[in-house]
Amino acid sequence: MSSSVEDKLKVVVCWHMHQPEYRDLRKNEYQLPWTYLHVIKDYVDMVDHLESIPGARAVVNFTPTLLEQIEDYKQQIKDFLRHNTPLRDPLLGNLTSSKLPSSPPLRLQIINDCLRANRERLIDHYPAYQKLANMSRWFLDNPDTVFYLDEQYLFDLLMWHHLAWIGETVKRKDQRIKRLIHKESDYTLNDRYLLLEVIGEIHNTIIERYRCLAQSGQVELSVTPYAHPIIPLMLDINSAREAMPDVPLPEKTAYPGGKERVHWHIKQGLDIFKNHFGFKPVGCWPSEGAVSDATLEILSEYDFKWAATGGSVLNNSLSQAGMMDEVYNDIGLHRAYTVEPEESKINCFFRDDGLSDLIGFTYSKWHADDAVGNLMEHLETIYHYREDQRGRVVSIILDGENAWEYYPENGYYFLTALYKSLAEHPNIELTTFSDCIDLKVEPTKLPSIVAGSWVYGSFSTWIGDSAKNRGWDMLIQAKECFDKVVVSGELDAGELSRAEQQLAVCEGSDWFWWFGDYNPADSVSSFESLFRLNLSILYQYLGVRPPSYLTQVFTQGSGAPAAGGTMRPGQE
Secondary structure, three states: OOOOHHHOEEEEEEEEEOOOOOEEOOOOEEOOOHHHHHHHHHHHHHHHHHHHOOOOOEEEEEOHHHHHHHHHHHHHHHHHHHHOOOOOOHHHHHHOOOOOOOOHHHHHHHHHHHOOOOHHHHHOOOHHHHHHHHHHHHHHHOHHHHHHOOHHHHHHHHHHHHHHHOOHHHHHHOHHHHHHHHHOOOOOHHHHHHHHHHHHHHHHHHHHHHHHHHHHOOEEEEEOOOOOEOHHHHHOHHHHHHOOOOOOOOOOOOOOOHHHHHHHHHHHHHHHHHHHHOOOOOEEOOHHHOEOHHHHHHHHHOOOOEEEEOHHHHHHHHHHHOOHHHHHHHHOOOEOEEEOOOOOOOEEEEEOHHHHHHHHHHHHHOOHHHHHHHHHHHHHHHHHHOOOOOOEEEEEEEEOOOOHHHOHHHHHHHHHHHHHHHHHOOOEEEEOHHHHHHOOOOOEEEOOOOOEOOOOOOOOOOOOOHHHHHHHHHHHHHHHHHHHHHHHOOOOHHHHHHHHHHHHHHOEOHHHHHOOOOOOHHHHHHHHHHHHHHHHHHHHHOOOOOOHHHHOOOOOOOOOOHHHHOOOOOOO
C-alpha cells in the first residue's frame, strides 16, 4: 500500500560533476583531455537518464572550472568546423589531423593517450579496439619501430578511443555513431570529422539540457567554489587536527589571506554558475565536502540554504558532542542538521557512506537488477526502522563521472533500473535538498562540526603526507609572493585579474589529492607536473622568476588503488 507523502522516506541522489582546470592558461591549451572525454561519456549519459524517466529526480552539482571548460570546448570545436581554427587539445587535434607527426616520442604519446581507458569495459568490449590495443604493446616495448608505423593504425586507434568514450545513450540513439562503430577500421578524414561533429553537438547542448531539467523542477543544480579549494584548510590549516590530532602539517600552518581567497572563490563560482544557468543556486557542495564551523558560517553569508558532506564528519561531530547514543537511538542519522549558533541558518546534509560507496565501488561487479534490488532492500530497511518518517532524509552522494567506466555499458542498465525503482517505490519519495527544506524538514541541532571531508571524515587525502605537505609549502610560498607583488602596485587591473585566476587554479584540491606514492604512477606524474606548471605560470604572471625547485619532480606514484584512485570510499 502506498504511503502518503509525509509518511514516505525521503531519498536525495546527488551527483557531483567536477574537473579541475586542465589548461595552460598562458596559451589556452589543454594538458589533459578528461573534461571533454567525460562530457561525451558521462555527463551526457547522466542527463539522458533523467530526461528519459520523468519520475526521476536528482541534485546535480557543477564546479565552475568544469562549466568554463565545457564552454571553451564548445567554442573551439565550433571554430574548427567553421573556420578551421586549430583545436587547442592535442588529442582532439590528432583525431582531426590530415597528417600525424613522424617522431617516435610523439607517436608513442598518441598510443599511450589512446590506451587511457578501462581495459575491460571500454577497450575489450570492442574487438576492433582490443586488437589495436594488443598490437600497441609491441610498439611500446619496441619504441624505435613506431617511426615506420602506418598512419592508418594511429588514426584507427584515435577513432576507437573516442568511440569507446562516447556515452552509451548516444551509441544507442545516434545513427552516425552506430555506422562508425560498425565500420571497425580504415577510418577516413571524413569519418573523423563526422565524429568531431557529434562531439561538438554534445558540448553545444549539454548545459542547456541540465538547465531545462532545473527549470522543470526535476533537477536541483548546486555549485562548488570556483576552483575546488579545500576551504577549511585555507581558513585554518590547523583544522586538519580536529579529526587527526597528530597529523604532521606543512612548515607554515597558516595560508596567507585565506579568508579573502575563500570569498573570492565563492563569488567567482556564483558568477560563473549564474552566467551558465541564469539563476543563483541555493545549495553548495563544498569542495570535497570539506566543512568546518568557519566554512559553514561563510557559506551562510551567501544565503546558501544547504551544504552537504560525508557521514564520517557527522559521526565525528556527534562523538565530540556526546550525542552519539541520543542520535542513533532516538533521532536517527538520516536527517538534516544545523550547527549552532542560531544565526547560522544553513542546513547540512550528510552522505550515507555505505549506500554511496556500494554504487561507487561494489555494484559495478553485479548484475544491474541484483545491484538495484540490493540497494532498495537497504532503503526499505531504513524505512521500516522507524514508523515516523518526518524529518528523515537519506543522502546518496558521489561523483557523477568516475564510477561508470567500471560498469557494463557505462552504467546504462544500472542507472535506468535505479531511477525507475526509486521513482516508483510506494514508500520512497525521490526528492532534492531544497525541497526537503521547503517542506520544513525539522533539522537536528549540532553544537559544532568537527572539520573534515567526505573522505574518511578527515583531510588526510590533501594534507599530512610528506608530498602533500610539500605541495602546501610551495603553494604558500607562491601566495606570499603574490601578496608582495599586489601590495607593491606593480600589476594593472588586467594583470591582477589574470594572476588571481591563476592563483585560484593552484589552490584547487585535485593536485593534493594525487600527491603521494599510494596513487598510480601515471596519474601522479600528470597532476604533479601540472601543479608545478601552474605555479610557474603564476610566478611569470607576477613578473617573478619561478623558484628552481619547480623544475624538479617532488612526488612519484607506485600504487594501485581501487578505481585507479579517481574515487575514495567515505569510510576507511
